[in-house]
Amino acid sequence: MAYKYEFARPALTVDCVVFGLDDEGLKVLLIERALEPFRGRWAIPGGFVRVDESLDDAALRELQEETGLKKVFLEQLCTVGTLDRDPRERVVTVAYYALVRLSNHRVQAATDAREALWFAMDDLPTLAFDHDQILESAYERLQAKVRYQPIGFELLPNKFTLRQLQSMYEIILDRELDKRNFRKKILGMGVLTELDEVEADVAHRAARLYRFNKAEYRRLTKQGFNFEI
Amino acid sequence: MAYKYEFARPALTVDCVVFGLDDEGLKVLLIERALEPFRGRWAIPGGFVRVDESLDDAALRELQEETGLKKVFLEQLCTVGTLDRDPRERVVTVAYYALVRLSNHRVQAATDAREALWFAMDDLPTLAFDHDQILESAYERLQAKVRYQPIGFELLPNKFTLRQLQSMYEIILDRELDKRNFRKKILGMGVLTELDEVEADVAHRAARLYRFNKAEYRRLTKQGFNFEI
DNA sequence: CCAAAAGTGTTTCACGTACACCCATGC
DNA sequence: GCATGGGTGTACGTGAAACACTTTTGG
Incomplete structure (x- = not known):
């Protein structure tokens, strides 16, 4: 003591x-x-x-x-x-x-x-x-x-498919999202880098892999961009 | 000690x-x-x-x-x-x-x-x-x-004019808001009670007074309503 | 009657939402 | 060749944003 x-x-x-x-x-x-x-x-x-x-x-x-x-x-x-x-x-x-x-x-x-x-x-x-x-x-x-900050990426592998990304949001928000609208929106933000790789070992067409571009996210944010799902 | x-x-x-x-x-x-x-x-x-x-x-x-x-x-x-x-x-x-x-x-x-x-x-x-x-x-x-929760009312008197309300938001957010759009939006929410009173002692047309209706806000919120300026 | 602020509608544009089919791949 | 999920475009409706004039009141 x-x-x-x-x-x-x-x-x-x-x-x-x-x-x-x-x-x-x-x-x-x-x-x-x-x-x-x-x-x-x-x-x-x-x-x-x-x-x-x-x-x-x-x-x-x-x-x-x-x-x-x-x-x-x-x-x-x-x-x-x-x-x-x-x-x-x-x-x-x-x-x-x-x-x-x-x-x-x-x-x-x-x-x-x-x-x-x-x-x-x-x-x-x-x-x-x-x-x-x-x-x-x-x-x-x-x-x-998760809806207005890109923290969801912390739950995914560094390289992920758009399907994985969408599933993450669906699970956390507990509701379904429309595939086409989701892809349009997230790709339109310009914060994902498209890789020259696809997922491996799947019994169907392999999906493209992406990476979250943190530097670009910060750059856009400084210009008034707001991340939002 | x-x-x-x-x-x-x-x-x-x-x-x-x-x-x-x-x-x-x-x-x-x-x-x-x-x-x-x-x-x-x-x-x-x-x-x-x-x-x-x-x-x-x-x-x-x-x-x-x-x-x-x-x-x-x-x-x-x-x-x-x-x-x-x-x-x-x-x-x-x-x-x-x-x-x-x-x-x-x-x-x-x-x-x-x-x-x-x-x-x-x-x-x-x-x-x-x-x-x-x-x-x-x-x-x-x-x-x-202040943009997504009705906390701004805590800074105003219980009875306030729409002009006071708008000014509060303009001051806090540090940008101007359009008068007509603001009134349309806030009145459209249905969380303000219009009083049978107008402001006193002003050297021009007196503005109507309103009160924030907390009970109604809570009721609407339970039904999925989201306050947003 | 003049100054000052209250009060009010419409048009335009962007964005969210709904929705269905073809394609690539592995087995 | 078939099963599985990948990938894509358009039409519609809602809501945000831009915008100007008339009314009321006190002095």
């Missing part, structure tokens, strides 16, 4: 909702708690902020320690400071959400998490603490933001 | 960017710091979060203590945890922004603030800490959000 303060201080944690996408749909990465409170319950990864690391760094570190994930897209969601959200003591948490390319990443459990597993968004267990609410907020943010 | 913890903890504060509107334009409420660090510099109101109050409560309390403001519209902006943002020690702050009806509120200084003053957005002093950045973020949020 080496640290003393004149006034009581809330503990400060970061928690991170990690979204991933595969053929089955949108997934969330959860860890099984190895310690009390809520031992054995599923939770979103997170942990205490150290006094010598920034909030973003804390979120990245916890993500790596508990799930092995590195270099993911990460964005602050909100900060929750309800009085009784942790039974032990007053804990304020800065919530983040992350988007990862499921195809690229292996996930492992570590430290105080017993196991890390991907759950389908439509088949989630009840979570520890107020993590259900945080997850719900994160999903709402994702649904809203 | 009564409170001891096993690990060092960052201090936790709330800071609040308060926007107000009058004939001259958009204003921000700043306080002059009476204590070190940054003694004598202007800052946005804020202070330490107590261990037994929620974040929102802390923001409301600080606002009242430092400026006398009560019952304002308040929304969380973001949380900043840069390592050296406070020269004394590690301080993480949860930033808020508030919207107040300038016509209704008297402002007073109190506690550790020497003075509270409204500054025009285009004539701001250099602020203490990283408050310039927080203020900038708050302004960007306001500009973005």
Whole structure:
């Protein structure tokens, strides 16, 4: 008990909702708690902020320690400071959400998490603490933001087909999009680079591959362009 | 020094960017710091979060203590945890922004603030800490959000003319709007109640007064309606 | 009667939406 | 040659944007 303060201080944690996408749909990465409170319950990864690391760094570190994930897209969601959200003591948490390319990443459990597993968004267990609410907020943010910011590409491989891109939006927004209108719109934006490659190992005509052109996106944005699906 | 913890903890504060509107334009409420660090510099109101109050409560309390403001519209902006943002020690702050009806509120200084003053957005002093950045973020949020959420009404009197409403949007968005198109659009939404009153004491034809109909807005929103300017 | 702002409609254009068929490829 | 998904164009309707004059009121 080496640290003393004149006034009581809330503990400060970061928690991170990690979204991933595969053929089955949108997934969330959860860890099984190895310690009390809520031992054995599923939770979103997170942990205490150290006094010598920034909030973003804390979120990245916890993500790596508990799930092995590195270099993911990460964005602050909100900060929750309800009085009784942790039974032990007053804990304020800065919530983040992350988007990862499921195809690229292996996930492992570590430290105080017993196991890390991907759950389908439509088949989630009840979570520890107020993590259900945080997850719900994160999903709402994702649904809203994917429409006017090109963050959806963070869920896809670097090279993708227009079909994959459209499916990603259909899954996240939970509604069908018209194929021709979608292609017209997204290609018309001029932020996709058409590659001299097609997808491999398909039992039908192979689709062309594209890449998101971030530099061009930024250039257009400076000129008043607004991404919108 | 009564409170001891096993690990060092960052201090936790709330800071609040308060926007107000009058004939001259958009204003921000700043306080002059009476204590070190940054003694004598202007800052946005804020202070330490107590261990037994929620974040929102802390923001409301600080606002009242430092400026006398009560019952304002308040929304969380973001949380900043840069390592050296406070020269004394590690301080993480949860930033808020508030919207107040300038016509209704008297402002007073109190506690550790020497003075509270409204500054025009285009004539701001250099602020203490990283408050310039927080203020900038708050302004960007306001500009973005005012377009798709009816928060702009929080800056106007309860009864307002369409001209006042349009001016509010023109000031915040920093561009002119077409009078006829604006009136068509806003009246077409059906969220304004036309009153049997007109403005008083004007040296020309008096304009009709309207009120924002929050209940109707909520009803329409449930049916899929989207507010948008 | 003059100044000042309130109030009001129509036309045009861009963009979103709906919709169906042929083509390329692998097996 | 057949099954599977890739790739393409047009017509229609809705809503945004541009635009100017008459009315009301107070001084």
